[in-house]
Each structure stands twice: as structure tokens, then as C-alpha cells.
Amino acid sequence: MDGAELLAGRFEAERAGLRAVAYRMLGSLAEAEDAVQEAWFRLGRTDVSEVKNLGGWLTTVVGRICLDMLRSRASRREEPLPEQDGTVRLPDPVITPLTTVDPEQEVLVADSVGIALMIVLETLSPAERLAFVLHDMFDVPFDDIAPVLGRTTVSTRQLASRARRRVRGAVPAADTDLSRKRDVVDAFLAAARGGDFEALLAVLDPAVVARSDGGTLLPGVLQRGASDVASQAIAFARFAAEARLVLVNGSPGVVSFAGGRPLSVMSFTIREGRITALDILTDPTRLAALAGDQTFDL
Numbered sequence: 001m002d003g004a005e006l007l008a009g010r011f012e013a014e015r016a017g018l019r020a021v022a023y024r025m026l027g028s029l030a031e032a033e034d035a036v037q038e039a040w041f042r043l044g045r046t047d048v049s050e051v052k053n054l055g056g057w058l059t060t061v062v063g064r065i066c067l068d069m070l071r072s073r074a075s076r077r078e079e080p081l082p083e084q085d086g087t088v089r090l091p092d093p094v095i096t097p098l099t100t101v102d103p104e105q106e107v108l109v110a111d112s113v114g115i116a117l118m119i120v121l122e123t124l125s126p127a128e129r130l131a132f133v134l135h136d137m138f139d140v141p142f143d144d145i146a147p148v149l150g151r152t153t154v155s156t157r158q159l160a161s162r163a164r165r166r167v168r169g170a171v172p173a174a175d176t177d178l179s180r181k182r183d184v185v186d187a188f189l190a191a192a193r194g195g196d197f198e199a200l201l202a203v204l205d206p207a208v209v210a211r212s213d214g215g216t217l218l219p220g221v222l223q224r225g226a227s228d229v230a231s232q233a234i235a236f237a238r239f240a241a242e243a244r245l246v247l248v249n250g251s252p253g254v255v256s257f258a259g260g261r262p263l264s265v266m267s268f269t270i271r272e273g274r275i276t277a278l279d280i281l282t283d284p285t286r287l288a289a290l291a292g293d294q295t296f297d298l
Contacts, residue, residue: 024133025066027091035065070126088220090213091118096247115267115279120170132163175270182252192237200230205274215283262287
């Protein structure tokens, strides 16, 4: 095996972890793949013979690429912050079957990186997001992150601390028992399908928030309160011919279908046995792209 083959093998061994970094940074599966591929190109143009920790070096390279992508995205104002001016932008969901464990997908959403957390990450500045993701999620030392940001170590530490406070304030501790969460989602589905308004109120937190991202073709919807969310759930259930229970970012969720095509992906945040947030991706363009990647071949 020559040097190029050896380097390619070492890169492939790091690929799943690099995708996990890029996904947390970008919230887009397609862009995460692009970032990892760009890291491969940069690796091919760089002499890394003196690099002692190739995995760490690649992680910071991916971080730098994602930082540039986020800054470019912000300068073009492609994606508004969640709930800004009435718009809703949800990150791409990672969908897996309930019974099958895909090691690569498991790495992608390890450490309970649910949709609720990903939404909060979208509200951070690019620099805050990089400092928080690399340090708090992947244990990259601040001394290594600072050069990527062009800041001092102290300043980088402050960025991560600020981001950490925002994350903790916006993402309260949720239930972790998968079996109990599945029971709640099952109860929600049964009540929605049966048009049982009172049963829905029983599984919804009174202050529940429901966010729907319909992309450019469908208007996004933001609803608050159990009564409004329950009414919308009953109305929406009538359009779905089939609903499958799946894992969305490692937690029980639902993919709904109509005419054999995915109609929505629903992610639930559950606390103390009640649904506190319901995030629904209904963007037909993004759903078709996810289905094209065989994400829905469950």
C-alpha cells in the first residue's frame, strides 16, 4: 500500500466523525457532505507528514470550512433564524429505523443531538457555533480553535461560554427514556388519527410550541398552546395516508406519507411525559432530497 492509499484509508476512518462535526455546524446533511469532501481535497493538497494527530487536524479543517460556509450563508441572508419575522427554518432531520442501528448514522446524532438543540445552534453566530461545537461536543482544545477564528484563546473560551449559556437556557432537560417517549408519541398519533381532542391535550404540554418548515413553496407555521396544536394535529392527520414511527435524531418521531411520498417528518421534544415541542418538516423539496438518499427506505 502506497502513501496515497494509506492516507485515503486514514481519512475514511475519520469520515463519520467529520460528518458529525459538519452536521452540527451546518444543520444540513448535503452541506455536511460537501464540507467533508472539501476537507478531503485540502488534505490532498497539504503535506501532513509532520501532523501527529490527523483526526484533530481534519476536525479543525472541517470546522474552518463550515465557518466559511456559515459566514457566506449569513452574508447572503439565505436562511433566517428560527421564528424570525414569522419564518421557521428547521435543520435537516437524521432519520433511522427503530430496530436497525446504522453505526455511521449513530455517530452523526450521538450525544442526544436532537432537533431542539440543532434549532438553538442555528441561532448562534458562526463564531459562537464553532467554539461551542468543537469544544463542548468534540473536546477540541481552545488553543486549537482560536487560530481558526483568528482570536485569542481567552476570547474563544468566552465565545463558547456565551453559546453554552444560550443553549442551556433554550434547551431544558428532556426525557431520555426511549420506551417512555415512544409511548407518548404513540398516544399522540392515536389521538390525532382518532380526532380525539381531549386525548391530545393530555399528551401536550399547555405551553407546547409547534414549528412547521414548508420551505419556499409552503408557508411556515408557528403555533403555541395545546389547544391550537391539537386542532392542527387532527386536521393534518386527515391528509396522511400512512404514518411510520421512526427515530429522528435518535429520538422517536414520525414520517407521514401521502400517495407513497413523504408528507412530513415530525420530531418531538418530550419532558415529564408531555410533548413540549413539535418540529415538522413539510418542505417538499427537502423531503424529496432526503427520500432520494434512501433515508425513508425503512
